[in-house]
Amino acid sequence: MSTDIQQTPLFSLRRVFIIAGNTFTHLMRMKVFYFLLVFVMVAIAVNFLKLPHTAGPESVGAEELRMLKSPMIGVMKLFAIILAIVATALLIPRDLEDRTLYTILSKPVPRLDYLIGKLLGVLILIFVGLTVMTVLLDAVLYFRMQSILESWTQAADMLVLQEQWTDADRTEGRRELLSHGVTWSLQAAMFAIFLEAAIIAALALLVSTFSSSTLFTVVISSLCYFIGQFIGDGRDHWLRESRMADDQVTVIASKLIVVVFPDFRPFKAVDEVVAGQPFPPDLIGTLLISAGLYTGIYLVLSWFIFSDKEI
Amino acid sequence: MSETPAVQISSLVKDFRGSFGRGIIRAVDGVTFEIAPGEVYGLIGPNGSGKSTTMKALLGLVAPTSGKCAIFGKDSTKVDSRRDVGFLPENPYFYKHLSGEETVRFYGKLCGMRGAELRKRTEEVLDLVDLQAARRRRLGGYSKGMLQRIGLAQAMVQDPRLLILDEPTAGVDPIGSRQIRDLILTLKKRGFTVFLCSHLLEQVQEVCDRVGIIHQGVLVKEGRLDDLISIEDQTEIVLRNATPSLLEKIRNLAENEEGVEFVHTGHPRTTLERLFLRETVQKDSQEDHAPVVVSTDNENS
């Protein structure tokens, strides 16, 4: 006779990882990584883009690198967002429909573990995908930078020789050019994309716990994402206009809106990094906190709904 | 230690809301019964009578509207109650992307098993359900009967003391169906508790100690199978090579007795299942475990 003094803990990291691992393999075997082929094709295509050398050498290099980065990072962002919404929206309704959920939840698996496991599986997949693409992007940028740097140095040396440029100009120009290459800011921007995807995935998870169809979840989550792109501005405007910023109701209402439509404005920093701006070092902390908070809130709400769900 | 019942269901009521909140469907209406450890219990009833809903409530998959369910004394609404139970849902369906072996391992891991223990147990259950040959194939390519069997393997993986089987033989061919029946009998011998429901009454009759009959959510009859099906005031005599004159003599003997009525005479019928098995399974390849109840005048002719 087994004397069960042992309690099943409400949350077990091991079980979460088992479910996450299963979700990851599931998505892998759904061949989502064919998306990487699209990325590779874009990477190859943009490599053929060459600007006519009409402008001065000092701006050509930067422009070329930007034209390289912009579409590649665009594809990466697309990959992360689409996967965050669609994969998450697909997973739970499918388990429900196929009644796989019966067999999983009839094992000693708390529903919270199941939810976190599913979300984590999607996030791991996005993270792996983004990492692979970042490595590719870095490699392409690096080699392109080498060739650009070579011709740039020649041109700059010439300018210095002709005394159009001082030595300081050359150092400054070189620094400026290098800031368009493989930088820490770029890596930080890639991480910011991941964090943004994490928020959206958690939102899609929440929607999928009460929606009855995948399509509904996809549409609602996408809508929230797009609204979240500019909701912050609208809210600030509203607060300023109504001049009731100290009125508690308005403040609370505006905060509620932010829960439903996450404010994605800080994530716009990614676009600035593409343009060659440095990634503000303190921003990464802000983004981490914001992503953690949103994901946490959505998870708790999902759990709330899901634990009472009739399956 | 007084034995806690393996299953306790008391005054279970489950209402479902109709679509768009219109109307209420009462799927289970005040069902009460217990299953003692080591018993095989069969729940039978027409389609939509609430069998699956009762099982789901017992597993905490649906919340009872009122009433209580417990497994080995642990409340079904708690995760803990699910440690010692395996469930095979009706028409089970698993992750298509996993192979049979991966499926069993996945569910084993969910039960907290790992390492050598899990490997050993995976072998055992795959043997038990006879799926060793297909273990590396993805479930996407499994037939319905194979899915049913991997479902059984999954349910048994953590070696639970209680198995809940919702129509374990639905969609399985007669041979596989008989294997599942034999498996249940083996489990019973080893002291497992089984709670099953099925539409195959012959099988229920063969394996169950006790049965409950549920109709429109109400448990209308419940008790030991022997008590339920025996017709107390009748007696059956089976003869081999009886001549018509002997039968005539017996008939006369019976009718001369005070208060005795001769009800009928004829060849005992074999069941359709047995006939199918006799015709399809190679007689020499396997011995028949089924109880032999055949009188065989006709086989000589």
Ligand SMILES: Nc1ncnc2c1ncn2[C@@H]1O[C@H](COP(=O)(O)OP(=O)(O)OP(=O)(O)O)[C@@H](O)[C@H]1O
């Ligand atoms: N999720 C649900 N929502 C609404 N009604 C439901 C739900 N699940 C079951 N029902 C209803 O509850 C009743 C009992 O269903 P249940 O599945 O328990 O029957 P069953 O005895 O298992 O039937 P079967 O032999 O066909 O498997 C049916 O009338 C069914 O329509």
Ligand SMILES: [Mg+2]
């Ligand atoms: Mg049923």
